[in-house]
Amino acid sequence: MKPVPRMLRSMNKRNNFHVISYQTYASTKINRVYKDFGKLLLLGDSGVGKTCMLRRFAEGEFDPSHISTIGVDFKMKTLEIDGIRVRVQIWDTAGQERYQTITKQYYRRAQGIIFVYDITDEPSFQHIGKWASDVDEYAPEQVQTILVGNKADNEPKRRVTKAQGSKLAEAYGMEFFETSASTSRNIKESFTRVTELVLQAYKNDVDHLLGSLDDYLDRAALQEEKDSTTTRDFNELSQLQSKYPHRLVVLGFPCNQFGYQENCTNAEILNSLQHVRPGGGFKPNFTIFEKCDVNGTNTHPVFAYLKHKLPYPDDDPSSLMQDPKFLVWSPVNRTDVAWNFEKFLIAPEGEPFKRYSKNFPTIDMEPDIQRLLRLTKA
Numbered sequence: 001m002k003p004v005p006r007m008l009r010s011m012n013k014r015n016n017f018h019v020i021s022y023q024t025y026a027s028t029k030i031n032r033v034y035k036d037f038g039k040l041l042l043l044g045d046s047g048v049g050k051t052c053m054l055r056r057f058a059e060g061e062f063d064p065s066h067i068s069t070i071g072v073d074f075k076m077k078t079l080e081i082d083g084i085r086v087r088v089q090i091w092d093t094a095g096q097e098r099y100q101t102i103t104k105q106y107y108r109r110a111q112g113i114i115f116v117y118d119i120t121d122e123p124s125f126q127h128i129g130k131w132a133s134d135v136d137e138y139a140p141e142q143v144q145t146i147l148v149g150n151k152a153d154n155e156p157k158r159r160v161t162k163a164q165g166s167k168l169a170e171a172y173g174m175e176f177f178e179t180s181a182s183t184s185r186n187i188k189e190s191f192t193r194v195t196e197l198v199l200q201a202y203k204n205d206v207d208h209l210l211g212s213l214d215d216y217l218d219r220a221a222l223q224e225e226k227d228s229t230t231t232r233d234f235n236e237l238s239q240l241q242s243k244y245p246h247r248l249v250v251l252g253f254p255c256n257q258f259g260y261q262e263n264c265t266n267a268e269i270l271n272s273l274q275h276v277r278p279g280g281g282f283k284p285n286f287t288i289f290e291k292c293d294v295n296g297t298n299t300h301p302v303f304a305y306l307k308h309k310l311p312y313p314d315d316d317p318s319s320l321m322q323d324p325k326f327l328v329w330s331p332v333n334r335t336d337v338a339w340n341f342e343k344f345l346i347a348p349e350g351e352p353f354k355r356y357s358k359n360f361p362t363i364d365m366e367p368d369i370q371r372l373l374r375l376t377k378a
């Protein structure tokens with residue numbers, strides 16, 4: 001990952017165009033058809049069977065090989081509970097220590113957590129206390145938790161008794177299941193139970209606040225919909241770069257000033273792009289710089305210059321930060337960048353040409369790019 005250059009000119013050695021964008025991996029959601037609600041997290045040591053449990057539950061399959069999860073992965077599953085069709089997102093986290101900074105970022109969005117240990121591996125049982133204290137520290141207070149002892153099919157190698165599991169669960173005020181991803185035992189039951197607990201916990205709250213769960217779900221779905229542009233924008237930036245490999249240079253500037261969504265370290269960003277958001281092995285074919293500030297006292301000179309030259313997005317001149325709680329920099333300025341994925345198109349010689357709001361689809365910049373290409377040829 002490259003340090004952010006001080007000057008546009010230095011980025012412009014080949015007299016090319018640039019699309020400058022900065023991005024984060026916002027919480028994108030997929031669902032449109034059903035109510036998107038429960039966000040569940042599987043936590044526990046590496047090798048206890050979290051990925052296998054999720055695959056068994058979501059896809060009905062069991063794969064005995066162990067490929068350690070990198071960062072986090074997720075699957076969706078629709079459940080019917082008390083007549084409500086709930087589409088839950090289940091996040092499978094890496095148990096390995098080195099991914100803990102990435103996985104902890106997901107705690108604060110969790111509504112339900114399944115702590116998993118392996119009944120044939122005592123240390124994984126002893127470590128539940130550590131997982132639980134991390135959750136206490138990082139997850140919302142309302143989060144619902146259950147305890148699961150997995151690999152219950154492997155009786156000959158059992159090292160943790162069912163009574164020990166029950167006792168620990170009781171101590172933490174959790175419900176307890178012994179499961180087997182291999183035979184399916186209690187897999188559906190445990191995921192369903194934690195979803196029920198989440199619905200109960202959040203229903204009371206939501207009923208109180210908004211009148212009905214349905215309202216809340218609709219609003220949540222709308223919000224998710226709004227947030228769902230991250231994957232699209234990354235892919236479209238890549239598409240543009242592939243389409244004009246020699247005359248367009250796409251540059252990405254990660255920034256953590258918008259909802260603190262880019263909270264990876266520089267060293268983690270590419271890994272997170274590949275495995276978390278957009279995920280699916282995504283490797284940008286364009287340059288991504290180190291993180292920088294685009295607003296406030298420490299605004300990077302590149303963005304100070306761009307905002308000076310293009311004070312507001314062409315498609316949305318009144319674009320300003322709507323919600324004051326997101327104004328985490330100072331001083332606040334009318335020309336400030338409002339959110340992730342605002343884009344700047346820069347002509348040869350580093351002259352800023354047009355600024356686009358986060359709502360402007362990245363791919364729709366193409367006619368402007370073509371126009372600049374034609375002008376340059378002439």
Ligand SMILES: Nc1nc2c(ncn2[C@@H]2O[C@H](COP(=O)(O)OP(=O)(O)OP(=O)(O)O)[C@@H](O)[C@H]2O)c(=O)[nH]1
Nearest residue numbers: 046047048049050051052064066069095180181182
């Ligand atoms: N006998 C038995 N083996 C299981 C069961 N669940 C998982 N395994 C095996 O345990 C190993 C680890 O399973 P994973 O699901 O990859 O473990 P994980 O907790 O996701 O591990 P990380 O991704 O490293 O955190 C694999 O070899 C699985 O075949 C089970 O219920 N019974």
